[in-house]
Amino acid sequence: MEQKFQELKKRFSEVSAINSAAAVLHWDQQVYMPPGGAEARAAASAALEELSHVKFTSDANGALIAGLYDWAQGLGEDSFEASYLRAARRDYDIAKKLPADFVGEFSKTTSLAMEAWAKARAASDFSAFAPHLQKIVDLNLRKAQILGYKDSPYDALLDLYEPGATKAAVGPVLRKLAEGLKPLISEINGRKAKISNGILKGDFDEERQLALVNELTAALGYDFKRGRQDRSVHPFTTGFSINDVRITTRTQRDYLPAAVYGSIHECGHALYSQGSPQEFEFTPLADGASLGVHESQSRFWENIVGRSRPFCRWLLPLLMKHFPGKFDGVTADQLYAAVNRSEPSFIRVEADEVNYNLHILLRYEIETAMLEGALKVEDAPAFWNAKMQDYFGITPAKASDGILQDVHWSLGMIGYFPTYTLGNLISAQIARKLDADLPGWADLPAHGEFAPILSWLRKHIHSQGRKYLPGRLLQRAVGEELRVEPFLDYIKDKYSKLYGF
Helix, strand or coil: CHHHHHHHHHHHHHHHHHHHHHHHHHHHHHHCCCHHHHHHHHHHHHHHHHHHHHHHCCHHHHHHHHHHHHHHHCCCCCCHHHHHHHHHHHHHHHHHHCCHHHHHHHHHHHHHHHHHHHHHHHHCCHHHHHHHHHHHHHHHHHHHHHHCCCCCHHHHHHHHHCCCCCHHHHHHHHHHHHHHHHHHHHHHHCCHHHCCCHHHECCCCHHHHHHHHHHHHHHHCCCHHHCCEEECCCCCEEEEECCEEEEEECCCCCECHHHHHHHHHHHHHHHHHHCCCHHHCCCCCCCCCCHHHHHHHHHHHHHHHCCCHHHHHHHHHHHHHHCCCCCCCCCHHHHHHHHCCCCCCCCHHHCCCCCHHHHHHHHHHHHHHHHCCCCCHHHHHHHHHHHHHHHHCCCCCCHHHCCCCCCHHHHCCCCCCHHHHHHHHHHHHHHHHHHHHCCCHHHHHHHCCCHHHHHHHHHHCHHHCCCCCHHHHHHHHHCCCCCCHHHHHHHHHHHHHHHCC
16 A cells, blocks of 8 residues: 555656646746736646646546545544545545646636736726636636535635635625624724824835845745745735745835735745645645635734734834834834724725725625626626725725726636635634743744744644644644634724724
8 A cells, every 4th residue: 555655646746746837837927927928828827737637637546546545544634644645535536527628728718817907907997807707707607517516606616715615604704703893893983083004105115125025024934045025916925845935025115014014914825835844745735724724824924913013013123224214203102003003995905904804705795696696797896896885985996996906816716715704713713822822922023033933833733734624723723613703802902902992
């Protein structure tokens, strides 16, 4: 059996190498590729993804997985072999259902759609992107039908990002959270004039912003010997291997937090990926248990650490160093208040912790409605604007501040957005567990001491990779299932003190 297991590992490693090459092409497309290369890049990406799919879904691989599965489980739930086979069987069963030509078509469609989205966003012209979005909705519906589902096509897609999750389970969580936040939002909106974020606006040289966020992410633990940071239209993280995990950020000359917190967010993802054990390299166990768990890492660093009062004490001298004169006379308490100002906003990635999850609920409602035929693509902007008015009391004046702001749909990622909220909830549960396991941890950032926090995350989450399904990992790491209450408690405590109620 051991010999057959080594053969399966070799086969999977070859597939992973092809996927790594495809990831390089996707990264280059979003960072450096000239717009004129879109057609050729789409064809190249589709060819690689189709090749990877064919190699992975071979009958030989299926036979090896089937023949090894019971043997591996007999070695114990926690063994490398048992975890490897559980992850491999799940991936194989999903991939085997999808025809190779469909995988190629999906890849080519999304490669072209991403370029169309970037141009449409720049021009704030939804009509230029709408035909591409229609194709993506149609392809995702076909994918859901191929994979199979019981209640909603959304279930099949959500499961790809959050194994075992369903619309019936996630929808109520999103709405329960929204109901819990509404009274807080109402209270804050009546007091928003008490906090200003004017110190974060002005004229910030973009090259200096990059120097700042490079120093910042390195301090958090991001290993630049195994990664790099660049600029892109929308911040993202990608990995070609455990030892090559790259992040991007977005700089805005007139608003510093876009780069600072975009980088911290992506750094959280990258720390998770770089924290996988070396033995997971080019195996199905590399990277995270789910996208929700992944988002818990990015949101934990971005918000619970990065927007904390101790972190702001450490951050202020760094801002003064990179932007001389711009933060003279500013106190750490003023910076803390500024980075936590809560107000309705058009842009999800710039939304504060109080309002952020309503942005996710909006996208979830649009996605499910489009998939289930209750909303036509051409009517999506009006639906978006109506929900923005309903949830935030504001209506975007242009599509780039509304339905065109996110890259996800152009990448074919329908079913992804709820994982952001799941990540927020898990991040609060992690913080509560840290209170018990590492007393005083929340004050460590004031002194630039991030290693103890990262060490806890590495031990309980990063080092586990995909060994366990998200629910099982959460139980092992924090000792409870997913809950809304810790996040609500955290938000209410933080913002009632900030706004004095």
